[in-house]
Structure formats: structure tokens, C-alpha cells
Amino acid sequence: MGHLRLSDCRKKFINVLPEQQLGEEHSSLDSFRKAVKIAPRNRKEFSLIVLTNENRILIGLKHRGFGKGMFNSFGGKLEKGEDPVVAACRELHEETGISVTVKHMTESKIGILHFTFEDDPVEMCVHLFRVNVSCCGHATDKADNAASEQILVDPLTIRGCDEITPEWIENFYHIPLHNMFADDSIWLTFVLASKKKVVLDGWFHFLAGGQEVNTIHHHFVDIKTDPKSELPKSETMTLEKRLFHRMHSKSIISPSPKEFNEAWAFSKVVKKSLRCNELDCIIDVAGGHGALAAILLITTAATRAIVVDPAQVGRDSVRKAWADFFPEKELRYRHECLRSGLPAELELALKATSRDRILVVACHACQHLSDETVKLSCKFGVHVCVMPCCQKDPSTGSSWKAFSKNVSFPIEQTMDILLAGKAMSWNTGQEAGVRYDVRIKFIDSKITPQNRVIVCRSSPNDGEVPRTEKSHRKLQQAYRRAHKRQKSFYDISKLVGMHPSLHLVGGFILGALTSALLFRTREKINADL
Ligand SMILES: Nc1[nH]c(=O)nc2c1ncn2[C@H]1C[C@H](O)[C@@H](COP(=O)(O)OP(=O)(O)OP(=O)(O)O)O1
Numbered sequence: 001m002g003h004l005r006l007s008d009c010r011k012k013f014i015n016v017l018p019e020q021q022l023g024e025e026h027s028s029l030d031s032f033r034k035a036v037k038i039a040p041r042n043r044k045e046f047s048l049i050v051l052t053n054e055n056r057i058l059i060g061l062k063h064r065g066f067g068k069g070m071f072n073s074f075g076g077k078l079e080k081g082e083d084p085v086v087a088a089c090r091e092l093h094e095e096t097g098i099s100v101t102v103k104h105m106t107e108s109k110i111g112i113l114h115f116t117f118e119d120d121p122v123e124m125c126v127h128l129f130r131v132n133v134s135c136c137g138h139a140t141d142k143a144d145n146a147a148s149e150q151i152l153v154d155p156l157t158i159r160g161c162d163e164i165t166p167e168w169i170e171n172f173y174h175i176p177l178h179n180m181f182a183d184d185s186i187w188l189t190f191v192l193a194s195k196k197k198v199v200l201d202g203w204f205h206f207l208a209g210g211q212e213v214n215t216i217h218h219h220f221v222d223i224k225t226d227p228k229s230e231l232p233k234s235e236t237m238t239l240e241k242r243l244f245h246r247m248h249s250k251s252i253i254s255p256s257p258k259e260f261n262e263a264w265a266f267s268k269v270v271k272k273s274l275r276c277n278e279l280d281c282i283i284d285v286a287g288g289h290g291a292l293a294a295i296l297l298i299t300t301a302a303t304r305a306i307v308v309d310p311a312q313v314g315r316d317s318v319r320k321a322w323a324d325f326f327p328e329k330e331l332r333y334r335h336e337c338l339r340s341g342l343p344a345e346l347e348l349a350l351k352a353t354s355r356d357r358i359l360v361v362a363c364h365a366c367q368h369l370s371d372e373t374v375k376l377s378c379k380f381g382v383h384v385c386v387m388p389c390c391q392k393d394p395s396t397g398s399s400w401k402a403f404s405k406n407v408s409f410p411i412e413q414t415m416d417i418l419l420a421g422k423a424m425s426w427n428t429g430q431e432a433g434v435r436y437d438v439r440i441k442f443i444d445s446k447i448t449p450q451n452r453v454i455v456c457r458s459s460p461n462d463g464e465v466p467r468t469e470k471s472h473r474k475l476q477q478a479y480r481r482a483h484k485r486q487k488s489f490y491d492i493s494k495l496v497g498m499h500p501s502l503h504l505v506g507g508f509i510l511g512a513l514t515s516a517l518l519f520r521t522r523e524k525i526n527a528d529l
Pocket of ligand 1: 046047065067072074075077115124163181
């Protein structure tokens, strides 16, 4: 790799150190060795892990030890007899909390860096790794990473230690090279800018004065790129991950990762159950931070979403973080109780659109809140989906609890069925001229054990016979059938050509004949004796 390309690469980095700090570049190891006149030195081994995710790099601010006050990648000294790969896994985990399998780390090795110093007889031999991770919303374990061949990292689980504080640099061209070791301006810029897998052997000889001076006297870098081997790619970011990332990069803690996952999974159920391209307005009851409302705004045709919640949760951070995901759409908060806030918003919404284009949602609303949400929404004849939590038996004498115990069925599910039943009942939605088709769907129980979503889809019953009327007709039919059966008994008499009134006479004659026959038989027996 020629001089030109190394220096060309670093031009793209805005904080690169000036050339005079980077020293003389050599085109061969021999030339470097001759210039430096390296005598046999005391060698110490280290690991160094460059951790990237797409165009981002995770670096750490060092609080103590070598390079204190500067940014650096992660790593440290090898313990006695320790394998460099194992040491890299250990150091990365210690300093960031990120777990990488030995197999993956082995594949991530990209070379060795040698550092020598004019004022120190120690030669530092640094085993270099480049780990490209995928970020996700779920914490994953080592086994998952091994199986998927990808290192999935939950950004919120990244943590530092007393030695170093990790920090994402959103665009690695902005990496603070001016506050890093001088050699990083040479080799790290090349490693980051290269789309191909790089293997390097780097030699850097520093002037006396340590990190205060941070100046290289001579360097030689042998870099090989394998044109065939692409860098292990970060997983293509799905919308879900992009949203999660955005939250994380803005350090938003409400919604929490769990709440985000719940909202995302809930929105998926909604989208599978309703015609989302026909929705206009979302009302998120007890929506708090508003993540569910915002996700539905982003992923459906709805143009407006209102979060009705008396509490102010998250200081509008969701809207600020995701605003560019729903341009020209409106996310509004109404800090009011659902009893007054929901009907008021429904009335407003109905002035602007039809009831079949309005959806009310409540994710993890407690029992009476879910009940009220369904009741009020059905009164207005709009679609409603709730994922209730803390379902208990409110009946006098806890009869449903007793029932659940008797049939070994959890009380929460019993209460869900009762709520679904209420929404399905004949008169629900009648006032608004709709009927409800009710389903109970599930989200992944790993996200939350309270994972049932009651989906109540309204559809107009204009021109349709009301359900009470229908059932009355069915009752009449049943009566008719029953009577027909009775009639069929008389029909047998028709078969033998007799009028039903002759049954009595026929029965009398039959009885008299039988008696006469019995009498004669007895007479005959007596005579024989
Ligand atoms: N010129 C240089 N450029 C660079 O990018 N990284 C360097 C470097 N010189 C050393 N490093 C890395 C290698 C290693 O990861 C780290 C130095 O390791 P430390 O001294 O922090 O070791 P430890 O983490 O074992 O520290 P302690 O726990 O304090 O013993 O700095």
C-alpha cells in the first residue's frame, strides 16, 4: 500500500493530526529498522479492539493508566500466558460489557502494531482486532451471537468501567484523532475508510516525551487489503432498529427498551388486524411517552396521533427524536384523564374523518382503564385495541376468580375474555350503527408476559338487520322446527290412511280384540286341563 493512499485516506478525517506529528514514512521494514536502529527490547503484549457499527465507532475516554485523558479503542495487557484472542474478548467485555465469542474474535483479527519509544526500552506489541457489530433492541447472549454469525449489541447495555467510558462517534470521519495516539491518524483512518478487510503490520517509533509530545519519528505500515473479502457487514438496519438507535443516540430513557419493544410488537398486531392504509387518526390512551402513537403514525397511513394521558412522561422526547420519521404528520399530547379526554378527542376526530378511520389504542393499561377505553370507544363506534395488564376479578364475591381456579384457567385470561365478550355483545356499537368483530391476539411473551391484545374491529351495520332482530328470527325458526317434529308424529297416521280422530276408536277395537283373544286362550287351556 503506497504512501499516497494512506495519506489520501486520512484527508477525509476532520480531526487528523498534522503531518509533522506523524513523522517520516518508510516504504519497507528494513528502511524503518535502519532509521530507528531498534535494539532488542523488552516486549510487552496488548490487545486492541476497534469496534464499529456501520459508519459509527465506539471509542473510550481513558480515566487512568496509559493514554489517560485521551480517547482510544478498547483493550489492555495480556495476562501471563493468555492467548491474544481470549485477552481481546476479556478486555472488550470488561471495558464495554460487549460479549464476543472467541471464534468471532479470531476472525476479527486484522494485524499487529509495534510501538517503540526513544525514551523507553519497552516495545509494545499490540494484537489488533476489528469487530463490526449490529445494534438491536434486545439484549442477546453469546450463544445467539455465535449462531447468527453476527454480533448483536443492545446499545443500552454498553457500559464503561472505572478505567474507560465508551462513547459512540456517529460518523467515524469525526473521530477525535486530535485527542488520540498519533499513530491512529495513520492506520486507524485507513482501517475505517476501507470497505475491504484490511490486514496490517504497523511499526511506529515515538519521540521522547510520551503522550504529552505524542509525536512519531518514523513509521512503516504494511497494509494488505483482500479485494475478495468484504468486511463482515452490519445487519441492515430495519425501521425498528433505526427508531431504537435514534432514541439511544439521543439518550432517551422513556420509553425504556422494554416499552419500545412492547409498542413495536403491539403496532404489528394492529397492522395485521386492521386496514392500516385506511386509518386517519390514532388516539393513544394512557400513552405516556407516546412511542406507540408515534410508531403507528410512522407505520400506517394515519396523519394524526393524539396521546391522552394526565401524566407528562418523557418531556416530548419521542416526538423530538422521531419527528423526521413522520414529516407532515401531527403528534399531539393531551394531558387529561381518559374519561373526559378520550370522548373530547373522539368528537374532534369524528368532525374530521369517519369512525372507521379512527383507532383507539391502549398498551398495558390497567384493568379499569382498558374496560373504560373499550366502552367509550365502542360507544363512538371506532376501532379499539387494548393490551390490558394487571387483570383482576372485580366481581362481588370474586366469582370469576373461583371459576378460574375451578377450571385451572388464569384469571387474567378470564377477564380478557369477559372484556372481549362485552365488546362482542349484541348492543355494543348499536348506538353508533356499528358492530364489533373481536379477536384476542398475542405478542411475543418474551417481551412481556401480559401479552394479549384485544382487537375490536368495528364495521358498519347500515342496512343490516340488527343482531337482536336476527336472533329473534332464529328463535322463531327453532320453534317452527320443534313444532314440525310434533307434526310429523301425526303424519304417520297419514301414512296408514287414518284420520287422527279415528285413533281412539282404533285403539278401543284393538283392545277389545286382544282381550277376547286372551279370554279364549285361557278357556282353551282350562278345557285341556
Ligand atoms: N500508540 C497506541 N495507539 C493506540 O491506538 N493504542 C495504543 C497505543 N499504545 C497502546 N495502545 C493501547 C493498547 C492497549 O489496548 C491499551 C493500553 O493498555 P492499558 O495500559 O490500559 O492496559 P490495561 O487495560 O491492562 O490497564 P490496567 O488495567 O490499568 O493494567 O492502549
